[in-house]
Amino acid sequence: MDQIAWHFHFLVDFPVPIYHPVQPEPFCQITSTHRYLPIISLPKMSINANLSIELTSRAIEATPDNYYNYYHQVLLFQHEPIRRELERGLRGLEAIDLSVHPWKAKYVHVWLVEFFIPMILDHHDSEEKHMGPFYTQRGVKVPNHLSGSHSKLVNALERIGGLSETFSNSPCQENLTILKTAYFDMHELMKQHLEEEERFWPDAVKQIGEEEYSVFFKEMHTDMKNQPSGHMFLMSALDSMGYEFDGFSHVAGDTRWCGDKLLEDLIINKVPYFVRTWIFPPINRKYQHYKSIMCHVSNGLEDSIPLKYEEGSYCSVC
Ligand SMILES: [Fe+2]
Numbered sequence: 001m002d003q004i005a006w007h008f009h010f011l012v013d014f015p016v017p018i019y020h021p022v023q024p025e026p027f028c029q030i031t032s033t034h035r036y037l038p039i040i041s042l043p044k045m046s047i048n049a050n051l052s053i054e055l056t057s058r059a060i061e062a063t064p065d066n067y068y069n070y071y072h073q074v075l076l077f078q079h080e081p082i083r084r085e086l087e088r089g090l091r092g093l094e095a096i097d098l099s100v101h102p103w104k105a106k107y108v109h110v111w112l113v114e115f116f117i118p119m120i121l122d123h124h125d126s127e128e129k130h131m132g133p134f135y136t137q138r139g140v141k142v143p144n145h146l147s148g149s150h151s152k153l154v155n156a157l158e159r160i161g162g163l164s165e166t167f168s169n170s171p172c173q174e175n176l177t178i179l180k181t182a183y184f185d186m187h188e189l190m191k192q193h194l195e196e197e198e199r200f201w202p203d204a205v206k207q208i209g210e211e212e213y214s215v216f217f218k219e220m221h222t223d224m225k226n227q228p229s230g231h232m233f234l235m236s237a238l239d240s241m242g243y244e245f246d247g248f249s250h251v252a253g254d255t256r257w258c259g260d261k262l263l264e265d266l267i268i269n270k271v272p273y274f275v276r277t278w279i280f281p282p283i284n285r286k287y288q289h290y291k292s293i294m295c296h297v298s299n300g301l302e303d304s305i306p307l308k309y310e311e312g313s314y315c316s317v318c
């Protein structure tokens with residue numbers, strides 16, 4: 001199947017420069033006002049784009065030869081998007097001035113309950129269900145503070161869902177302050193949790209080895225595929241890695257943390273061409289809809305984006 005996909009890909013993909021004006025985001029700094037996309041999903045890739053995707057992790061460092069190993073990348077692949085979404089939510093909440101735009105309350109609620117909270121809950125759930133038991137069975141001693149440590153976060157997220165509903169129905173300053181405080185506390189807790197995982201898991205992944213890890217990754221991947229929130233998570237991860245949907249390829253640049261190899265292994269080589277060209281784009285449009293809702297809370301002046309997802313409703317430059 002892969003081989004057929006490669007041949008087909010080779011026949012129909014050709015390097016056409018595409019022009020995209022892109023607005024910079026604090027956690028996805030664009031170093032150029034435009035980018036030209038090489039078609040890098042061919043077996044031999046050429047990379048010449050000018051995008052810098054800054055790593056948000058403070059716990060994982062590049063190796064002395066300026067590279068991130070697979071045991072870093074597999075963790076960053078999941079945590080980088082979470083941190084980016086986390087920060088996006090924080091920036092949005094901080095930008096709300098109810099005297100000018102009370103409509104933002106509904107936008108925040110939709111982003112939290114339809115996108116952010118289910119995505120994070122499912123990620124933690126999957127870690128509890130698969131990660132802990134898988135490593136324990138292979139003799140890795142998972143520290144107490146990491147096994148079962150999600151309950152605090154789950155409670156915090158569920159509470160935020162309830163508070164955002166109250167805020168959405170009654171957008172007053174008091175409800176905003178309560179929601180912001182709860183979100184800020186959860187933000188701190190989550191950042192600390194991700195950091196603790198990033199200090200522990202790379203060595204554990206290294207200990208079981210790459211081959212064994214791929215067994216585990218397959219389990220996680222199947223889980224992701226079966227959950228609607230998993231689709232959004234995958235799109236968020238690809239978005240944070242600079243994957244380019246128009247070219248069904250990805251924008252290279254400072255991608256050492258996500259790794260060209262990881263993207264190749266995970267997406268280009270594993271996901272058949274028709275899935276990337278026919279199934280990914282509509283899922284991505286839905287993800288971009290939610291992303292643009294929160295970007296709109298940060299920067300929007302009026303409620304011009306529909307809350308309900310409709311084809312073509314998202315703003316692609318957020
Ligand atoms: Fe976790």
Ligand SMILES: [Fe+2]
Nearest residue numbers: 078127194197
């Ligand atoms: Fe995690």
